[in-house]
Amino acid sequence: MMRNKALAAPFVLWAMIFIVVPLVMIVWYGVTIEEPIPYTEIVQPDGSVIYQLEDGSRTTEKPWQKRAVFSLNNFRRMLEPTYLRLLLRSLKVAVITTAICLLLGYPVALILTGRDFKRPALWLLLLILPMWMNFLLRTYSWMSILENSGILNSWIARLREAIPALDEWLLSMGVRRRIIFLYNENAVILGMVYNYLSFMIMPIYTVIEKIDKSLLEAAADLGASPVKSFLRVTLPYSLPGVLEGITMVFVPAVTTFVISQLMGGGKVPLIGDIIQNQFGKSSDWHFGATLSLLVMVVVLAFMGALGRIDKDDEPHKEVRIL
Amino acid sequence: MNWKKNLRKAYIGLIMAFLYAPIVMLILYSFNNSKSRAQWGGFTLRWYHELFTDExxxxxxxxxxxxxxxxxxxxxxxxxxxxxxxxxxxxxxxxxxxxxxxxxxxxxxxxxxxxxxxxxxxxxxxxxxxxxxxxxxxxxxxxxxxxxxxxxxxxxxxxxxxxxxxxxxxxxxxxxxxxxxxxxxxxxxxxxxxxxxxxxxxxxxxxxxxxxxxxxxxxxxxxxxxxSPKINALSTLIFACVFILLIGVNLQDLRRDPRKGKVEKVRIPY
Structure with missing residues (x-):
């Protein structure tokens, strides 16, 4: 019989190296900063300078190495208003995105599980299919629809030419001929709703679909109006799906850095953009790690608030199958 | 009751339009005989030809x-x-x-x-x-x-x-x-x-x-x-493959299913 440990050991080792150690690295980088290694200059009798390091070793070249030392400076920096404002904006955008996704997505799941569509699963598949096109491309495609000389604006222009009264009314309302859709917070939210909407629809659909239809029939038989049976049966039973959907939308929304760059044109930086910058242009890995820690804490706090941690282990008997 | 049903169907239609709008755009641009996104320069398969030679x-x-x-x-x-x-x-x-x-x-x-x-x-x-x-x-x-x-x-x-x-x-x-x-x-x-x-x-x-x-x-x-419109061409090809594959697999399941066309499961790798 294969030993249990022989099977578990490689997997546990793998999980340690690729899940635990990387997270420990983030913590380590987050609580340290880099500083030049300390040395003392010693002037020799012949006028040349040698450098003595702390461990007593000497070199003739000026030490250039840096070392990591423990410091909470980056935490202090993180709490500066600039970064707090970015975090708040990220949270705001993510909350709005999640709310819109829920408002748009719940009815979709509800309608598809109803009696209107003969092949609900196929319709669901059609709703999910766009996700197979690279999300950067889809977002980029939105830009070409929304840009100043884009399709939407040219359609609006044509409509206004055709109906002068509408044009005059809109002008009097202060709506310009070329509406600027892109490069603001609303554009970023649109991009996020577009990319994450199916994350909301899927879990809600799965849960509503599993609701025992006889419960609804019973509610109707007992005289409940459709609205009441929705409120008393469908809604409570669908809550787990709603929570799952909220998580699946909120977490990527609060941390994205691509959608904000494309749809926001760099004018609406979010916390994810700043993290990305720390590992690219400004290259301060330590501060980047501190910000990553912040994001991690925010996400975990959010999940904790929704009660979504440690829920996957259903009880089962301990059995040996290998 | 009928207008309510139509309303529900229209809602699904609107959401579909929202989800597919950029994809339709992308596919259109892959046939556009102009490098610019702003104008339509006529139909072409040029990007599909050039795609395969783009290293x-x-x-x-x-x-x-x-x-x-x-x-x-x-x-x-x-x-x-x-x-x-x-x-x-x-x-x-x-x-x-x-x-x-x-x-x-x-x-x-x-x-x-x-x-x-x-x-x-x-x-x-x-x-x-x-x-x-x-x-x-x-x-x-x-x-x-x-x-x-x-x-x-x-x-x-x-x-x-x-x-x-x-x-x-x-x-x-x-x-x-x-x-x-x-x-x-x-x-x-x-x-x-x-x-x-x-x-x-x-x-x-x-x-x-x-x-x-x-x-x-x-x-x-x-x-x-x-x-580059070549990327649009590539994405169109990939999308078409996935589309045909998934719809094909699921339609076959539909046909096999004895229960009056109503299918509980759909194969979506998510």
């Missing part, structure tokens, strides 16, 4: 596919054995390990990407193809474990014992008895891993280097200067 795009496609299939294969093996190992653990360690395995899914992609990048930096491994592959395996394994676990729970525990009582070695028992039973979970884990890997941008962004780039990264680099 950068073809290279990126090759990287995406090879990383995708390799990462999916490795993480399916690792995740399946991992799930079995987890399944056989005692309650406490199992729960601890499950929380660890779930971490990458709880965490945002940015955090996963950054943490893996720091790991490679610490180990002095130069970023490139290998680190990209390792990272993709790292974020795919949890999804495989997640899809294999439920199948293990449904398994009849007596089967494995029976196999061994009848003289099967553990390996034979695994291959002949366990694996066929959990195969649907293993397969959906593989497909999920493949999908995640092919679609990934964020983790790849942090963990690749030395000129190795997959499609997502190529598109990201292009997006700042303007995306």
């Amino acid at each position: 950068a795009i073809m290279g990126a496609l090759g990287t995406t596919l090879s990383i995708g299939f390799l990462a999916a294969a490795i993480s399916t093996v690792l995740g399946t054995f991992g799930a079995i190992a987890l399944f056989q653990m005692k309650r406490r360690p199992r729960q601890a390990m499950l929380s660890v395995v779930n971490l990458p899914m709880l965490n945002s992609e940015v955090v996963t990407g950054v943490s893996l990048m720091l790991l490679f930096a610490m180990a002095h491994i130069q970023l490139g193809y290998v680190t990209l592959l390792l990272s993709h395996v790292a974020f795919c394994v949890p999804y495989v474990v997640l899809s294999v676990m439920p199948k293990l729970r449904q398994l009849d525990p007596n089967l494995a014992e029976a196999a061994q009582d009848l003289g099967a070695t553990p390996m034979q028992g695994f291959l002949r008895v366990i694996l066929p039973d959990i195969m649907p979970g293993v397969f959906s884990g593989f497909v999920m891993a493949l999908t995640m890997s092919i679609d990934d941008f964020v983790v790849s962004f942090f963990t690749t280097g030395s000129g190795v780039s997959n499609l997502s990264i190529t598109i990201y680099t292009m997006a700042k200067r303007g995306i």
Whole structure:
């Protein structure tokens, strides 16, 4: 019989190296900063300078190495208003995105599980299919629809030419001929709703679909109006799906850095953009790690608030199958 | 009642329009005989011809596919054995390990990407193809474990014992008895891993280097200067393949299903 440990050991080792150690690295980088290694200059009798390091070793070249030392400076920096404002904006955008996704997505799941569509699963598949096109491309495609000389604006222009009264009314309302859709917070939210909407629809659909239809029939038989049976049966039973959907939308929304760059044109930086910058242009890995820690804490706090941690282990008997 | 039904259908129609609008645009642009997005220069297949001679795009496609299939294969093996190992653990360690395995899914992609990048930096491994592959395996394994676990729970525990009582070695028992039973979970884990890997941008962004780039990264680099219509052509081809494949598979299921055209399950690798 294969030993249990022989099977578990490689997997546990793998999980340690690729899940635990990387997270420990983030913590380590987050609580340290880099500083030049300390040395003392010693002037020799012949006028040349040698450098003595702390461990007593000497070199003739000026030490250039840096070392990591423990410091909470980056935490202090993180709490500066600039970064707090970015975090708040990220949270705001993510909350709005999640709310819109829920408002748009719940009815979709509800309608598809109803009696209107003969092949609900196929319709669901059609709703999910766009996700197979690279999300950067889809977002980029939105830009070409929304840009100043884009399709939407040219359609609006044509409509206004055709109906002068509408044009005059809109002008009097202060709506310009070329509406600027892109490069603001609303554009970023649109991009996020577009990319994450199916994350909301899927879990809600799965849960509503599993609701025992006889419960609804019973509610109707007992005289409940459709609205009441929705409120008393469908809604409570669908809550787990709603929570799952909220998580699946909120977490990527609060941390994205691509959608904000494309749809926001760099004018609406979010916390994810700043993290990305720390590992690219400004290259301060330590501060980047501190910000990553912040994001991690925010996400975990959010999940904790929704009660979504440690829920996957259903009880089962301990059995040996290998 | 009828107007209500129409209203509901119209709503689904609107959502579909919202979801498909940029895709339709993309497909149109792939046939546009003009480099600019702003104007329509007539119908052309030029981008489809040029696509196959573009070394950068073809290279990126090759990287995406090879990383995708390799990462999916490795993480399916690792995740399946991992799930079995987890399944056989005692309650406490199992729960601890499950929380660890779930971490990458709880965490945002940015955090996963950054943490893996720091790991490679610490180990002095130069970023490139290998680190990209390792990272993709790292974020795919949890999804495989997640899809294999439920199948293990449904398994009849007596089967494995029976196999061994009848003289099967553990390996034979695994291959002949366990694996066929959990195969649907293993397969959906593989497909999920493949999908995640092919679609990934964020983790790849942090963990690749030395000129190795997959499609997502190529598109990201292009997006700042303007995306070549060749990429649109490629995406149209990929989308068409996926579309035909999935619709085909599901329509076949529909036809086979004896229950009056109403199908409970649809094969969506998500």
